Amino acid sequence: MDLPANRMFRVKLASLVLMVFASWGLTSAADIRVADLPDDNGTALKLTWDLSNIDSTLTLFRSSLPETNWTPVGEFDEPRGSYVDRGLSRDSLYIYAFRLHSGLVLSEAAQPRASVLNRARVNQLLILAIFFALVLLYIKLASRGKHFFVRRIAGLRAIEEAIGRATEMGRPVLYVPGIDDLNNIQTIASMVILNDVARLAATYETPVIVPVCKPFVVPVAEEAVRQGYLNAGRPELYNPDNVRYLSDEQFAFTAGVNGIMLRERTAANIYMGSFFAESLILAETGFSAGAIQVAGTANIHQLPFFVAACDYTLIGEELYAASAYLSREPKLLGTLKASDVAKVIIIIILVAGFIAETLGWHTFADWFAAR
Amino acid sequence: MRGARLAILIILLGLAGAGFQAGLVSKAGLGTWVAALLTLAIFSFLYRDNPVYKLAEHIFIGIAAGYFVALEYWNVFLPNLWKPLVAGLEHIEYSPLPHFPNMILLIPFALGILLFTRFFPRVAWLSRWSMAAMIGSYSGLAIIGALQGDLVAQIRANMVPLYSREALTAFGNDGTESLLFGLLELLRNPLIIVGLLTTLIYFFFSREHKGGLGVAAKIGIWFLMISFGASFGYTVMSRVSLLIGRLHFLLSDWLGIVR
Structure with missing residues (x-):
């Protein structure tokens, strides 16, 4: 200025x-x-x-x-x-x-000025532009009705089994959408999966309890569950009290969820979203309570705990793929397809990088240096 | 398993009783007492769900809710929105075009107000504008952070030569004791390359994992599981240190048994 x-x-x-x-x-x-x-x-x-x-x-x-x-x-x-x-x-x-x-x-007087373009980060701009172009292209294609194949994700079958078992036992399903806010893409993907879980549970007339850690997630979770019940043709079964804000504090929330698991005796626990140190506490309590458990997170440090304590775990990007697979939403499918193409491009770049580095040509690799 | 948990709880309660008998407990302040009893109440969950744990859980959740409301009010709302807004209003300059120094803050203020429309079903849809603004801006910021901190940096860091020339030169030239280390050093880069490529292939969703792709994906999941195992052990160690910290509080600050 x-x-x-x-x-x-x-x-x-x-x-x-x-x-x-x-x-x-x-x-x-x-x-x-x-x-x-x-x-x-x-x-x-x-x-x-x-x-x-x-x-x-x-x-x-x-x-x-x-x-x-x-x-x-x-x-x-x-x-x-x-x-x-x-x-x-x-x-x-x-x-x-x-x-x-x-x-x-x-010295003379001088005023700092903001640059429009950081030339040192042109590499990032270019990568972003290519990825955005791919995403827009595949969303457009998906919107026009082009069929994109997405392989079946085994964890989704496990979710269906878990809800089926809860129905047989006449007990509720617990769905924990992580402890992060809506700024985390994992929470948004979790809301899409919640929508499908609610639809499936409504079909079987099984209640879904959704404890929430962040206030902003509450309305979105309510909307996802309500929509799920509506999609199943059972809107009258929707109970807004089952979407419960517990606490913003990580371990207070964890204590509350543990309490729900033990007192409401949930038969299926589904953890989908961004989790941190509470992951093992939740999964271990659910395991002790004898619930069938399915988890999914992209927080790599928590994945080992879910893998150890849950019956099935969606690893990393499988969480996003699951949301695209379930919703068949053109935007999500297009993004998934674009990220697959991006992975192929990255593999080609990496192979070129391996060869260049082996031959001692460092210019190619240095272009990717983050500045 | 339950027996072991019960034993831990009995030991902790026994230590508390011993400390009380010895007159050590009385030296601790009221805050330490409350913290120690609540810690024991939470630990009682190791045995089973019980009214004492339930009480501690409700206190924890209640205090956390009150604490966060106060924290958000004093640390976020007042310094970032309300005070600059009021200061701006005080310095408003009435000229042909009124100049209001902090006019930009009216936008988050309005978006914040819109969030409360959720309490009124007829206009509840207005709150979606705030949510859209928040999700959009957060996503935009997150993309840049992920690109700069993760993607580009990871691509560069993983561009390694197929073999390390230094490791190849050193291999065999050193004594036999370092032969194994030399071999491991020589295998480092090929392992990185195979692990990285096969793991990327595992996360490829546009094709069924069959044939060559299936084999590569299977190798990829093996790499993932091995890394999970290492990460599990590492994190468990850090959790054990947290438990030690809590036990130290009980035995040192509260009971005074450990100095």
Whole structure:
């Protein structure tokens, strides 16, 4: 953002006063150059200096204008050098000075500016553009009715079995959509699966209890369950009290879910979404209670616990594939298909990278370096 | 299994009783007492669900709910929205076009208000606008983070040569003791390459896992399971340290048995 005109005038006036004040026995301002740091978000300035006639330690000060409140930035031993001053404000004008025995050496005033494009991250932009193009293309194709094959995911069969068993035993189904908010894509995928679980449970007239950890998830979970009951043609069976907000606190939520498992004696526990340290506590309690359990998460550190304590686990991306498989929604199917194509591209890139690295050509691999 | 749990609980209660008898417990403050009793109440779940655990569970959930409301109010709502908004209103400049310094904050304020429309069924649909804004902005931010931190960085990190020249040179030149390590070092890159490619193939959903694809996917799931096993052991160790921390609190801060 540029400074307003009246403020700019005050800034220029202050700079002039400073220059006159500092020129009391003093070195040229051209010895310190300040320029905006390119390819950043406008929070840094780059300083270069050449004070070759000075051999003492240099202390660099900074002040924003029009006020002159000098703050030490650092000390430098080399008379020639450069320094990137970070953590600045885009809305301010800055001036720098080296304090010497003979007085101050002032820089010109400069303002950090945000770059439109970070050239160091062009690789990421290109990868993103290719992936977006693939997603849009396959969504378009799916919307036009093109059939996309998605292989059967074994975990989904396990969900059906779990609900069937709960129905036989006359006990409810517990569906835990993770403990993350709607900003996590796993929670959104979980809502799609919840919709299908609710439909299946409504068909069998089995209640589904959904404990929720985050308030924002509650309305979406209510909507998913209500829609599921509606799809099954049994809207009258929907009980809004079965979607329960427990607590935002991770282990308070876990304690609450454990309580539900034991007191309401759920026969099938389905954990789908983003889980953290509570995963084993939940799965172990469900296992002790004798429930049939199906889990799915993309949090790789929690997968081992689910694999160990549950009857079936959807691993990583299978969670997203399951939501696409169940809903047959063109957007989800298109995204799944695009991610499959992206995987093929990544495999080709990796193989090329392996060969290039073996032959000692590092330029190809370095292009992918995250900056 | 239940017997072992019961034994742990009896030992803990026994230690509590011993500490009480010895007069050690009285030195602990009220806060320590409450924390210790609630810890034991939670541990009582090891035996079975019981009223004491139920009480601790309800206290935990209730306190957490109150705590988070206060936390959100003081740490999020007041400093990020309300105070800047009020400060902006105080500095409003009436010129031909009124200049309101923090006008942008009215958007999250309005979106926040819309969330409360859920309480009124006739206008409940308005809350979806806030949800859409939130999910959209979060997704946009998450894509950049995942791309930069995971995808691109992982692609680069996994571009390794088919074999390490250093490992090949060192292999056989060192003594026989390091022969095994040399061999493992030599196998590192091929294992990374095979594991990475076959695991990626396992997550390919557009074809049935049959024939060559099926074999590759099966190898991939083996790699996954081995990594899960290693991760399981590593995490269990860290959980054990959490348990030790809790037992240390009981034995040191509360009972004063361990110094």
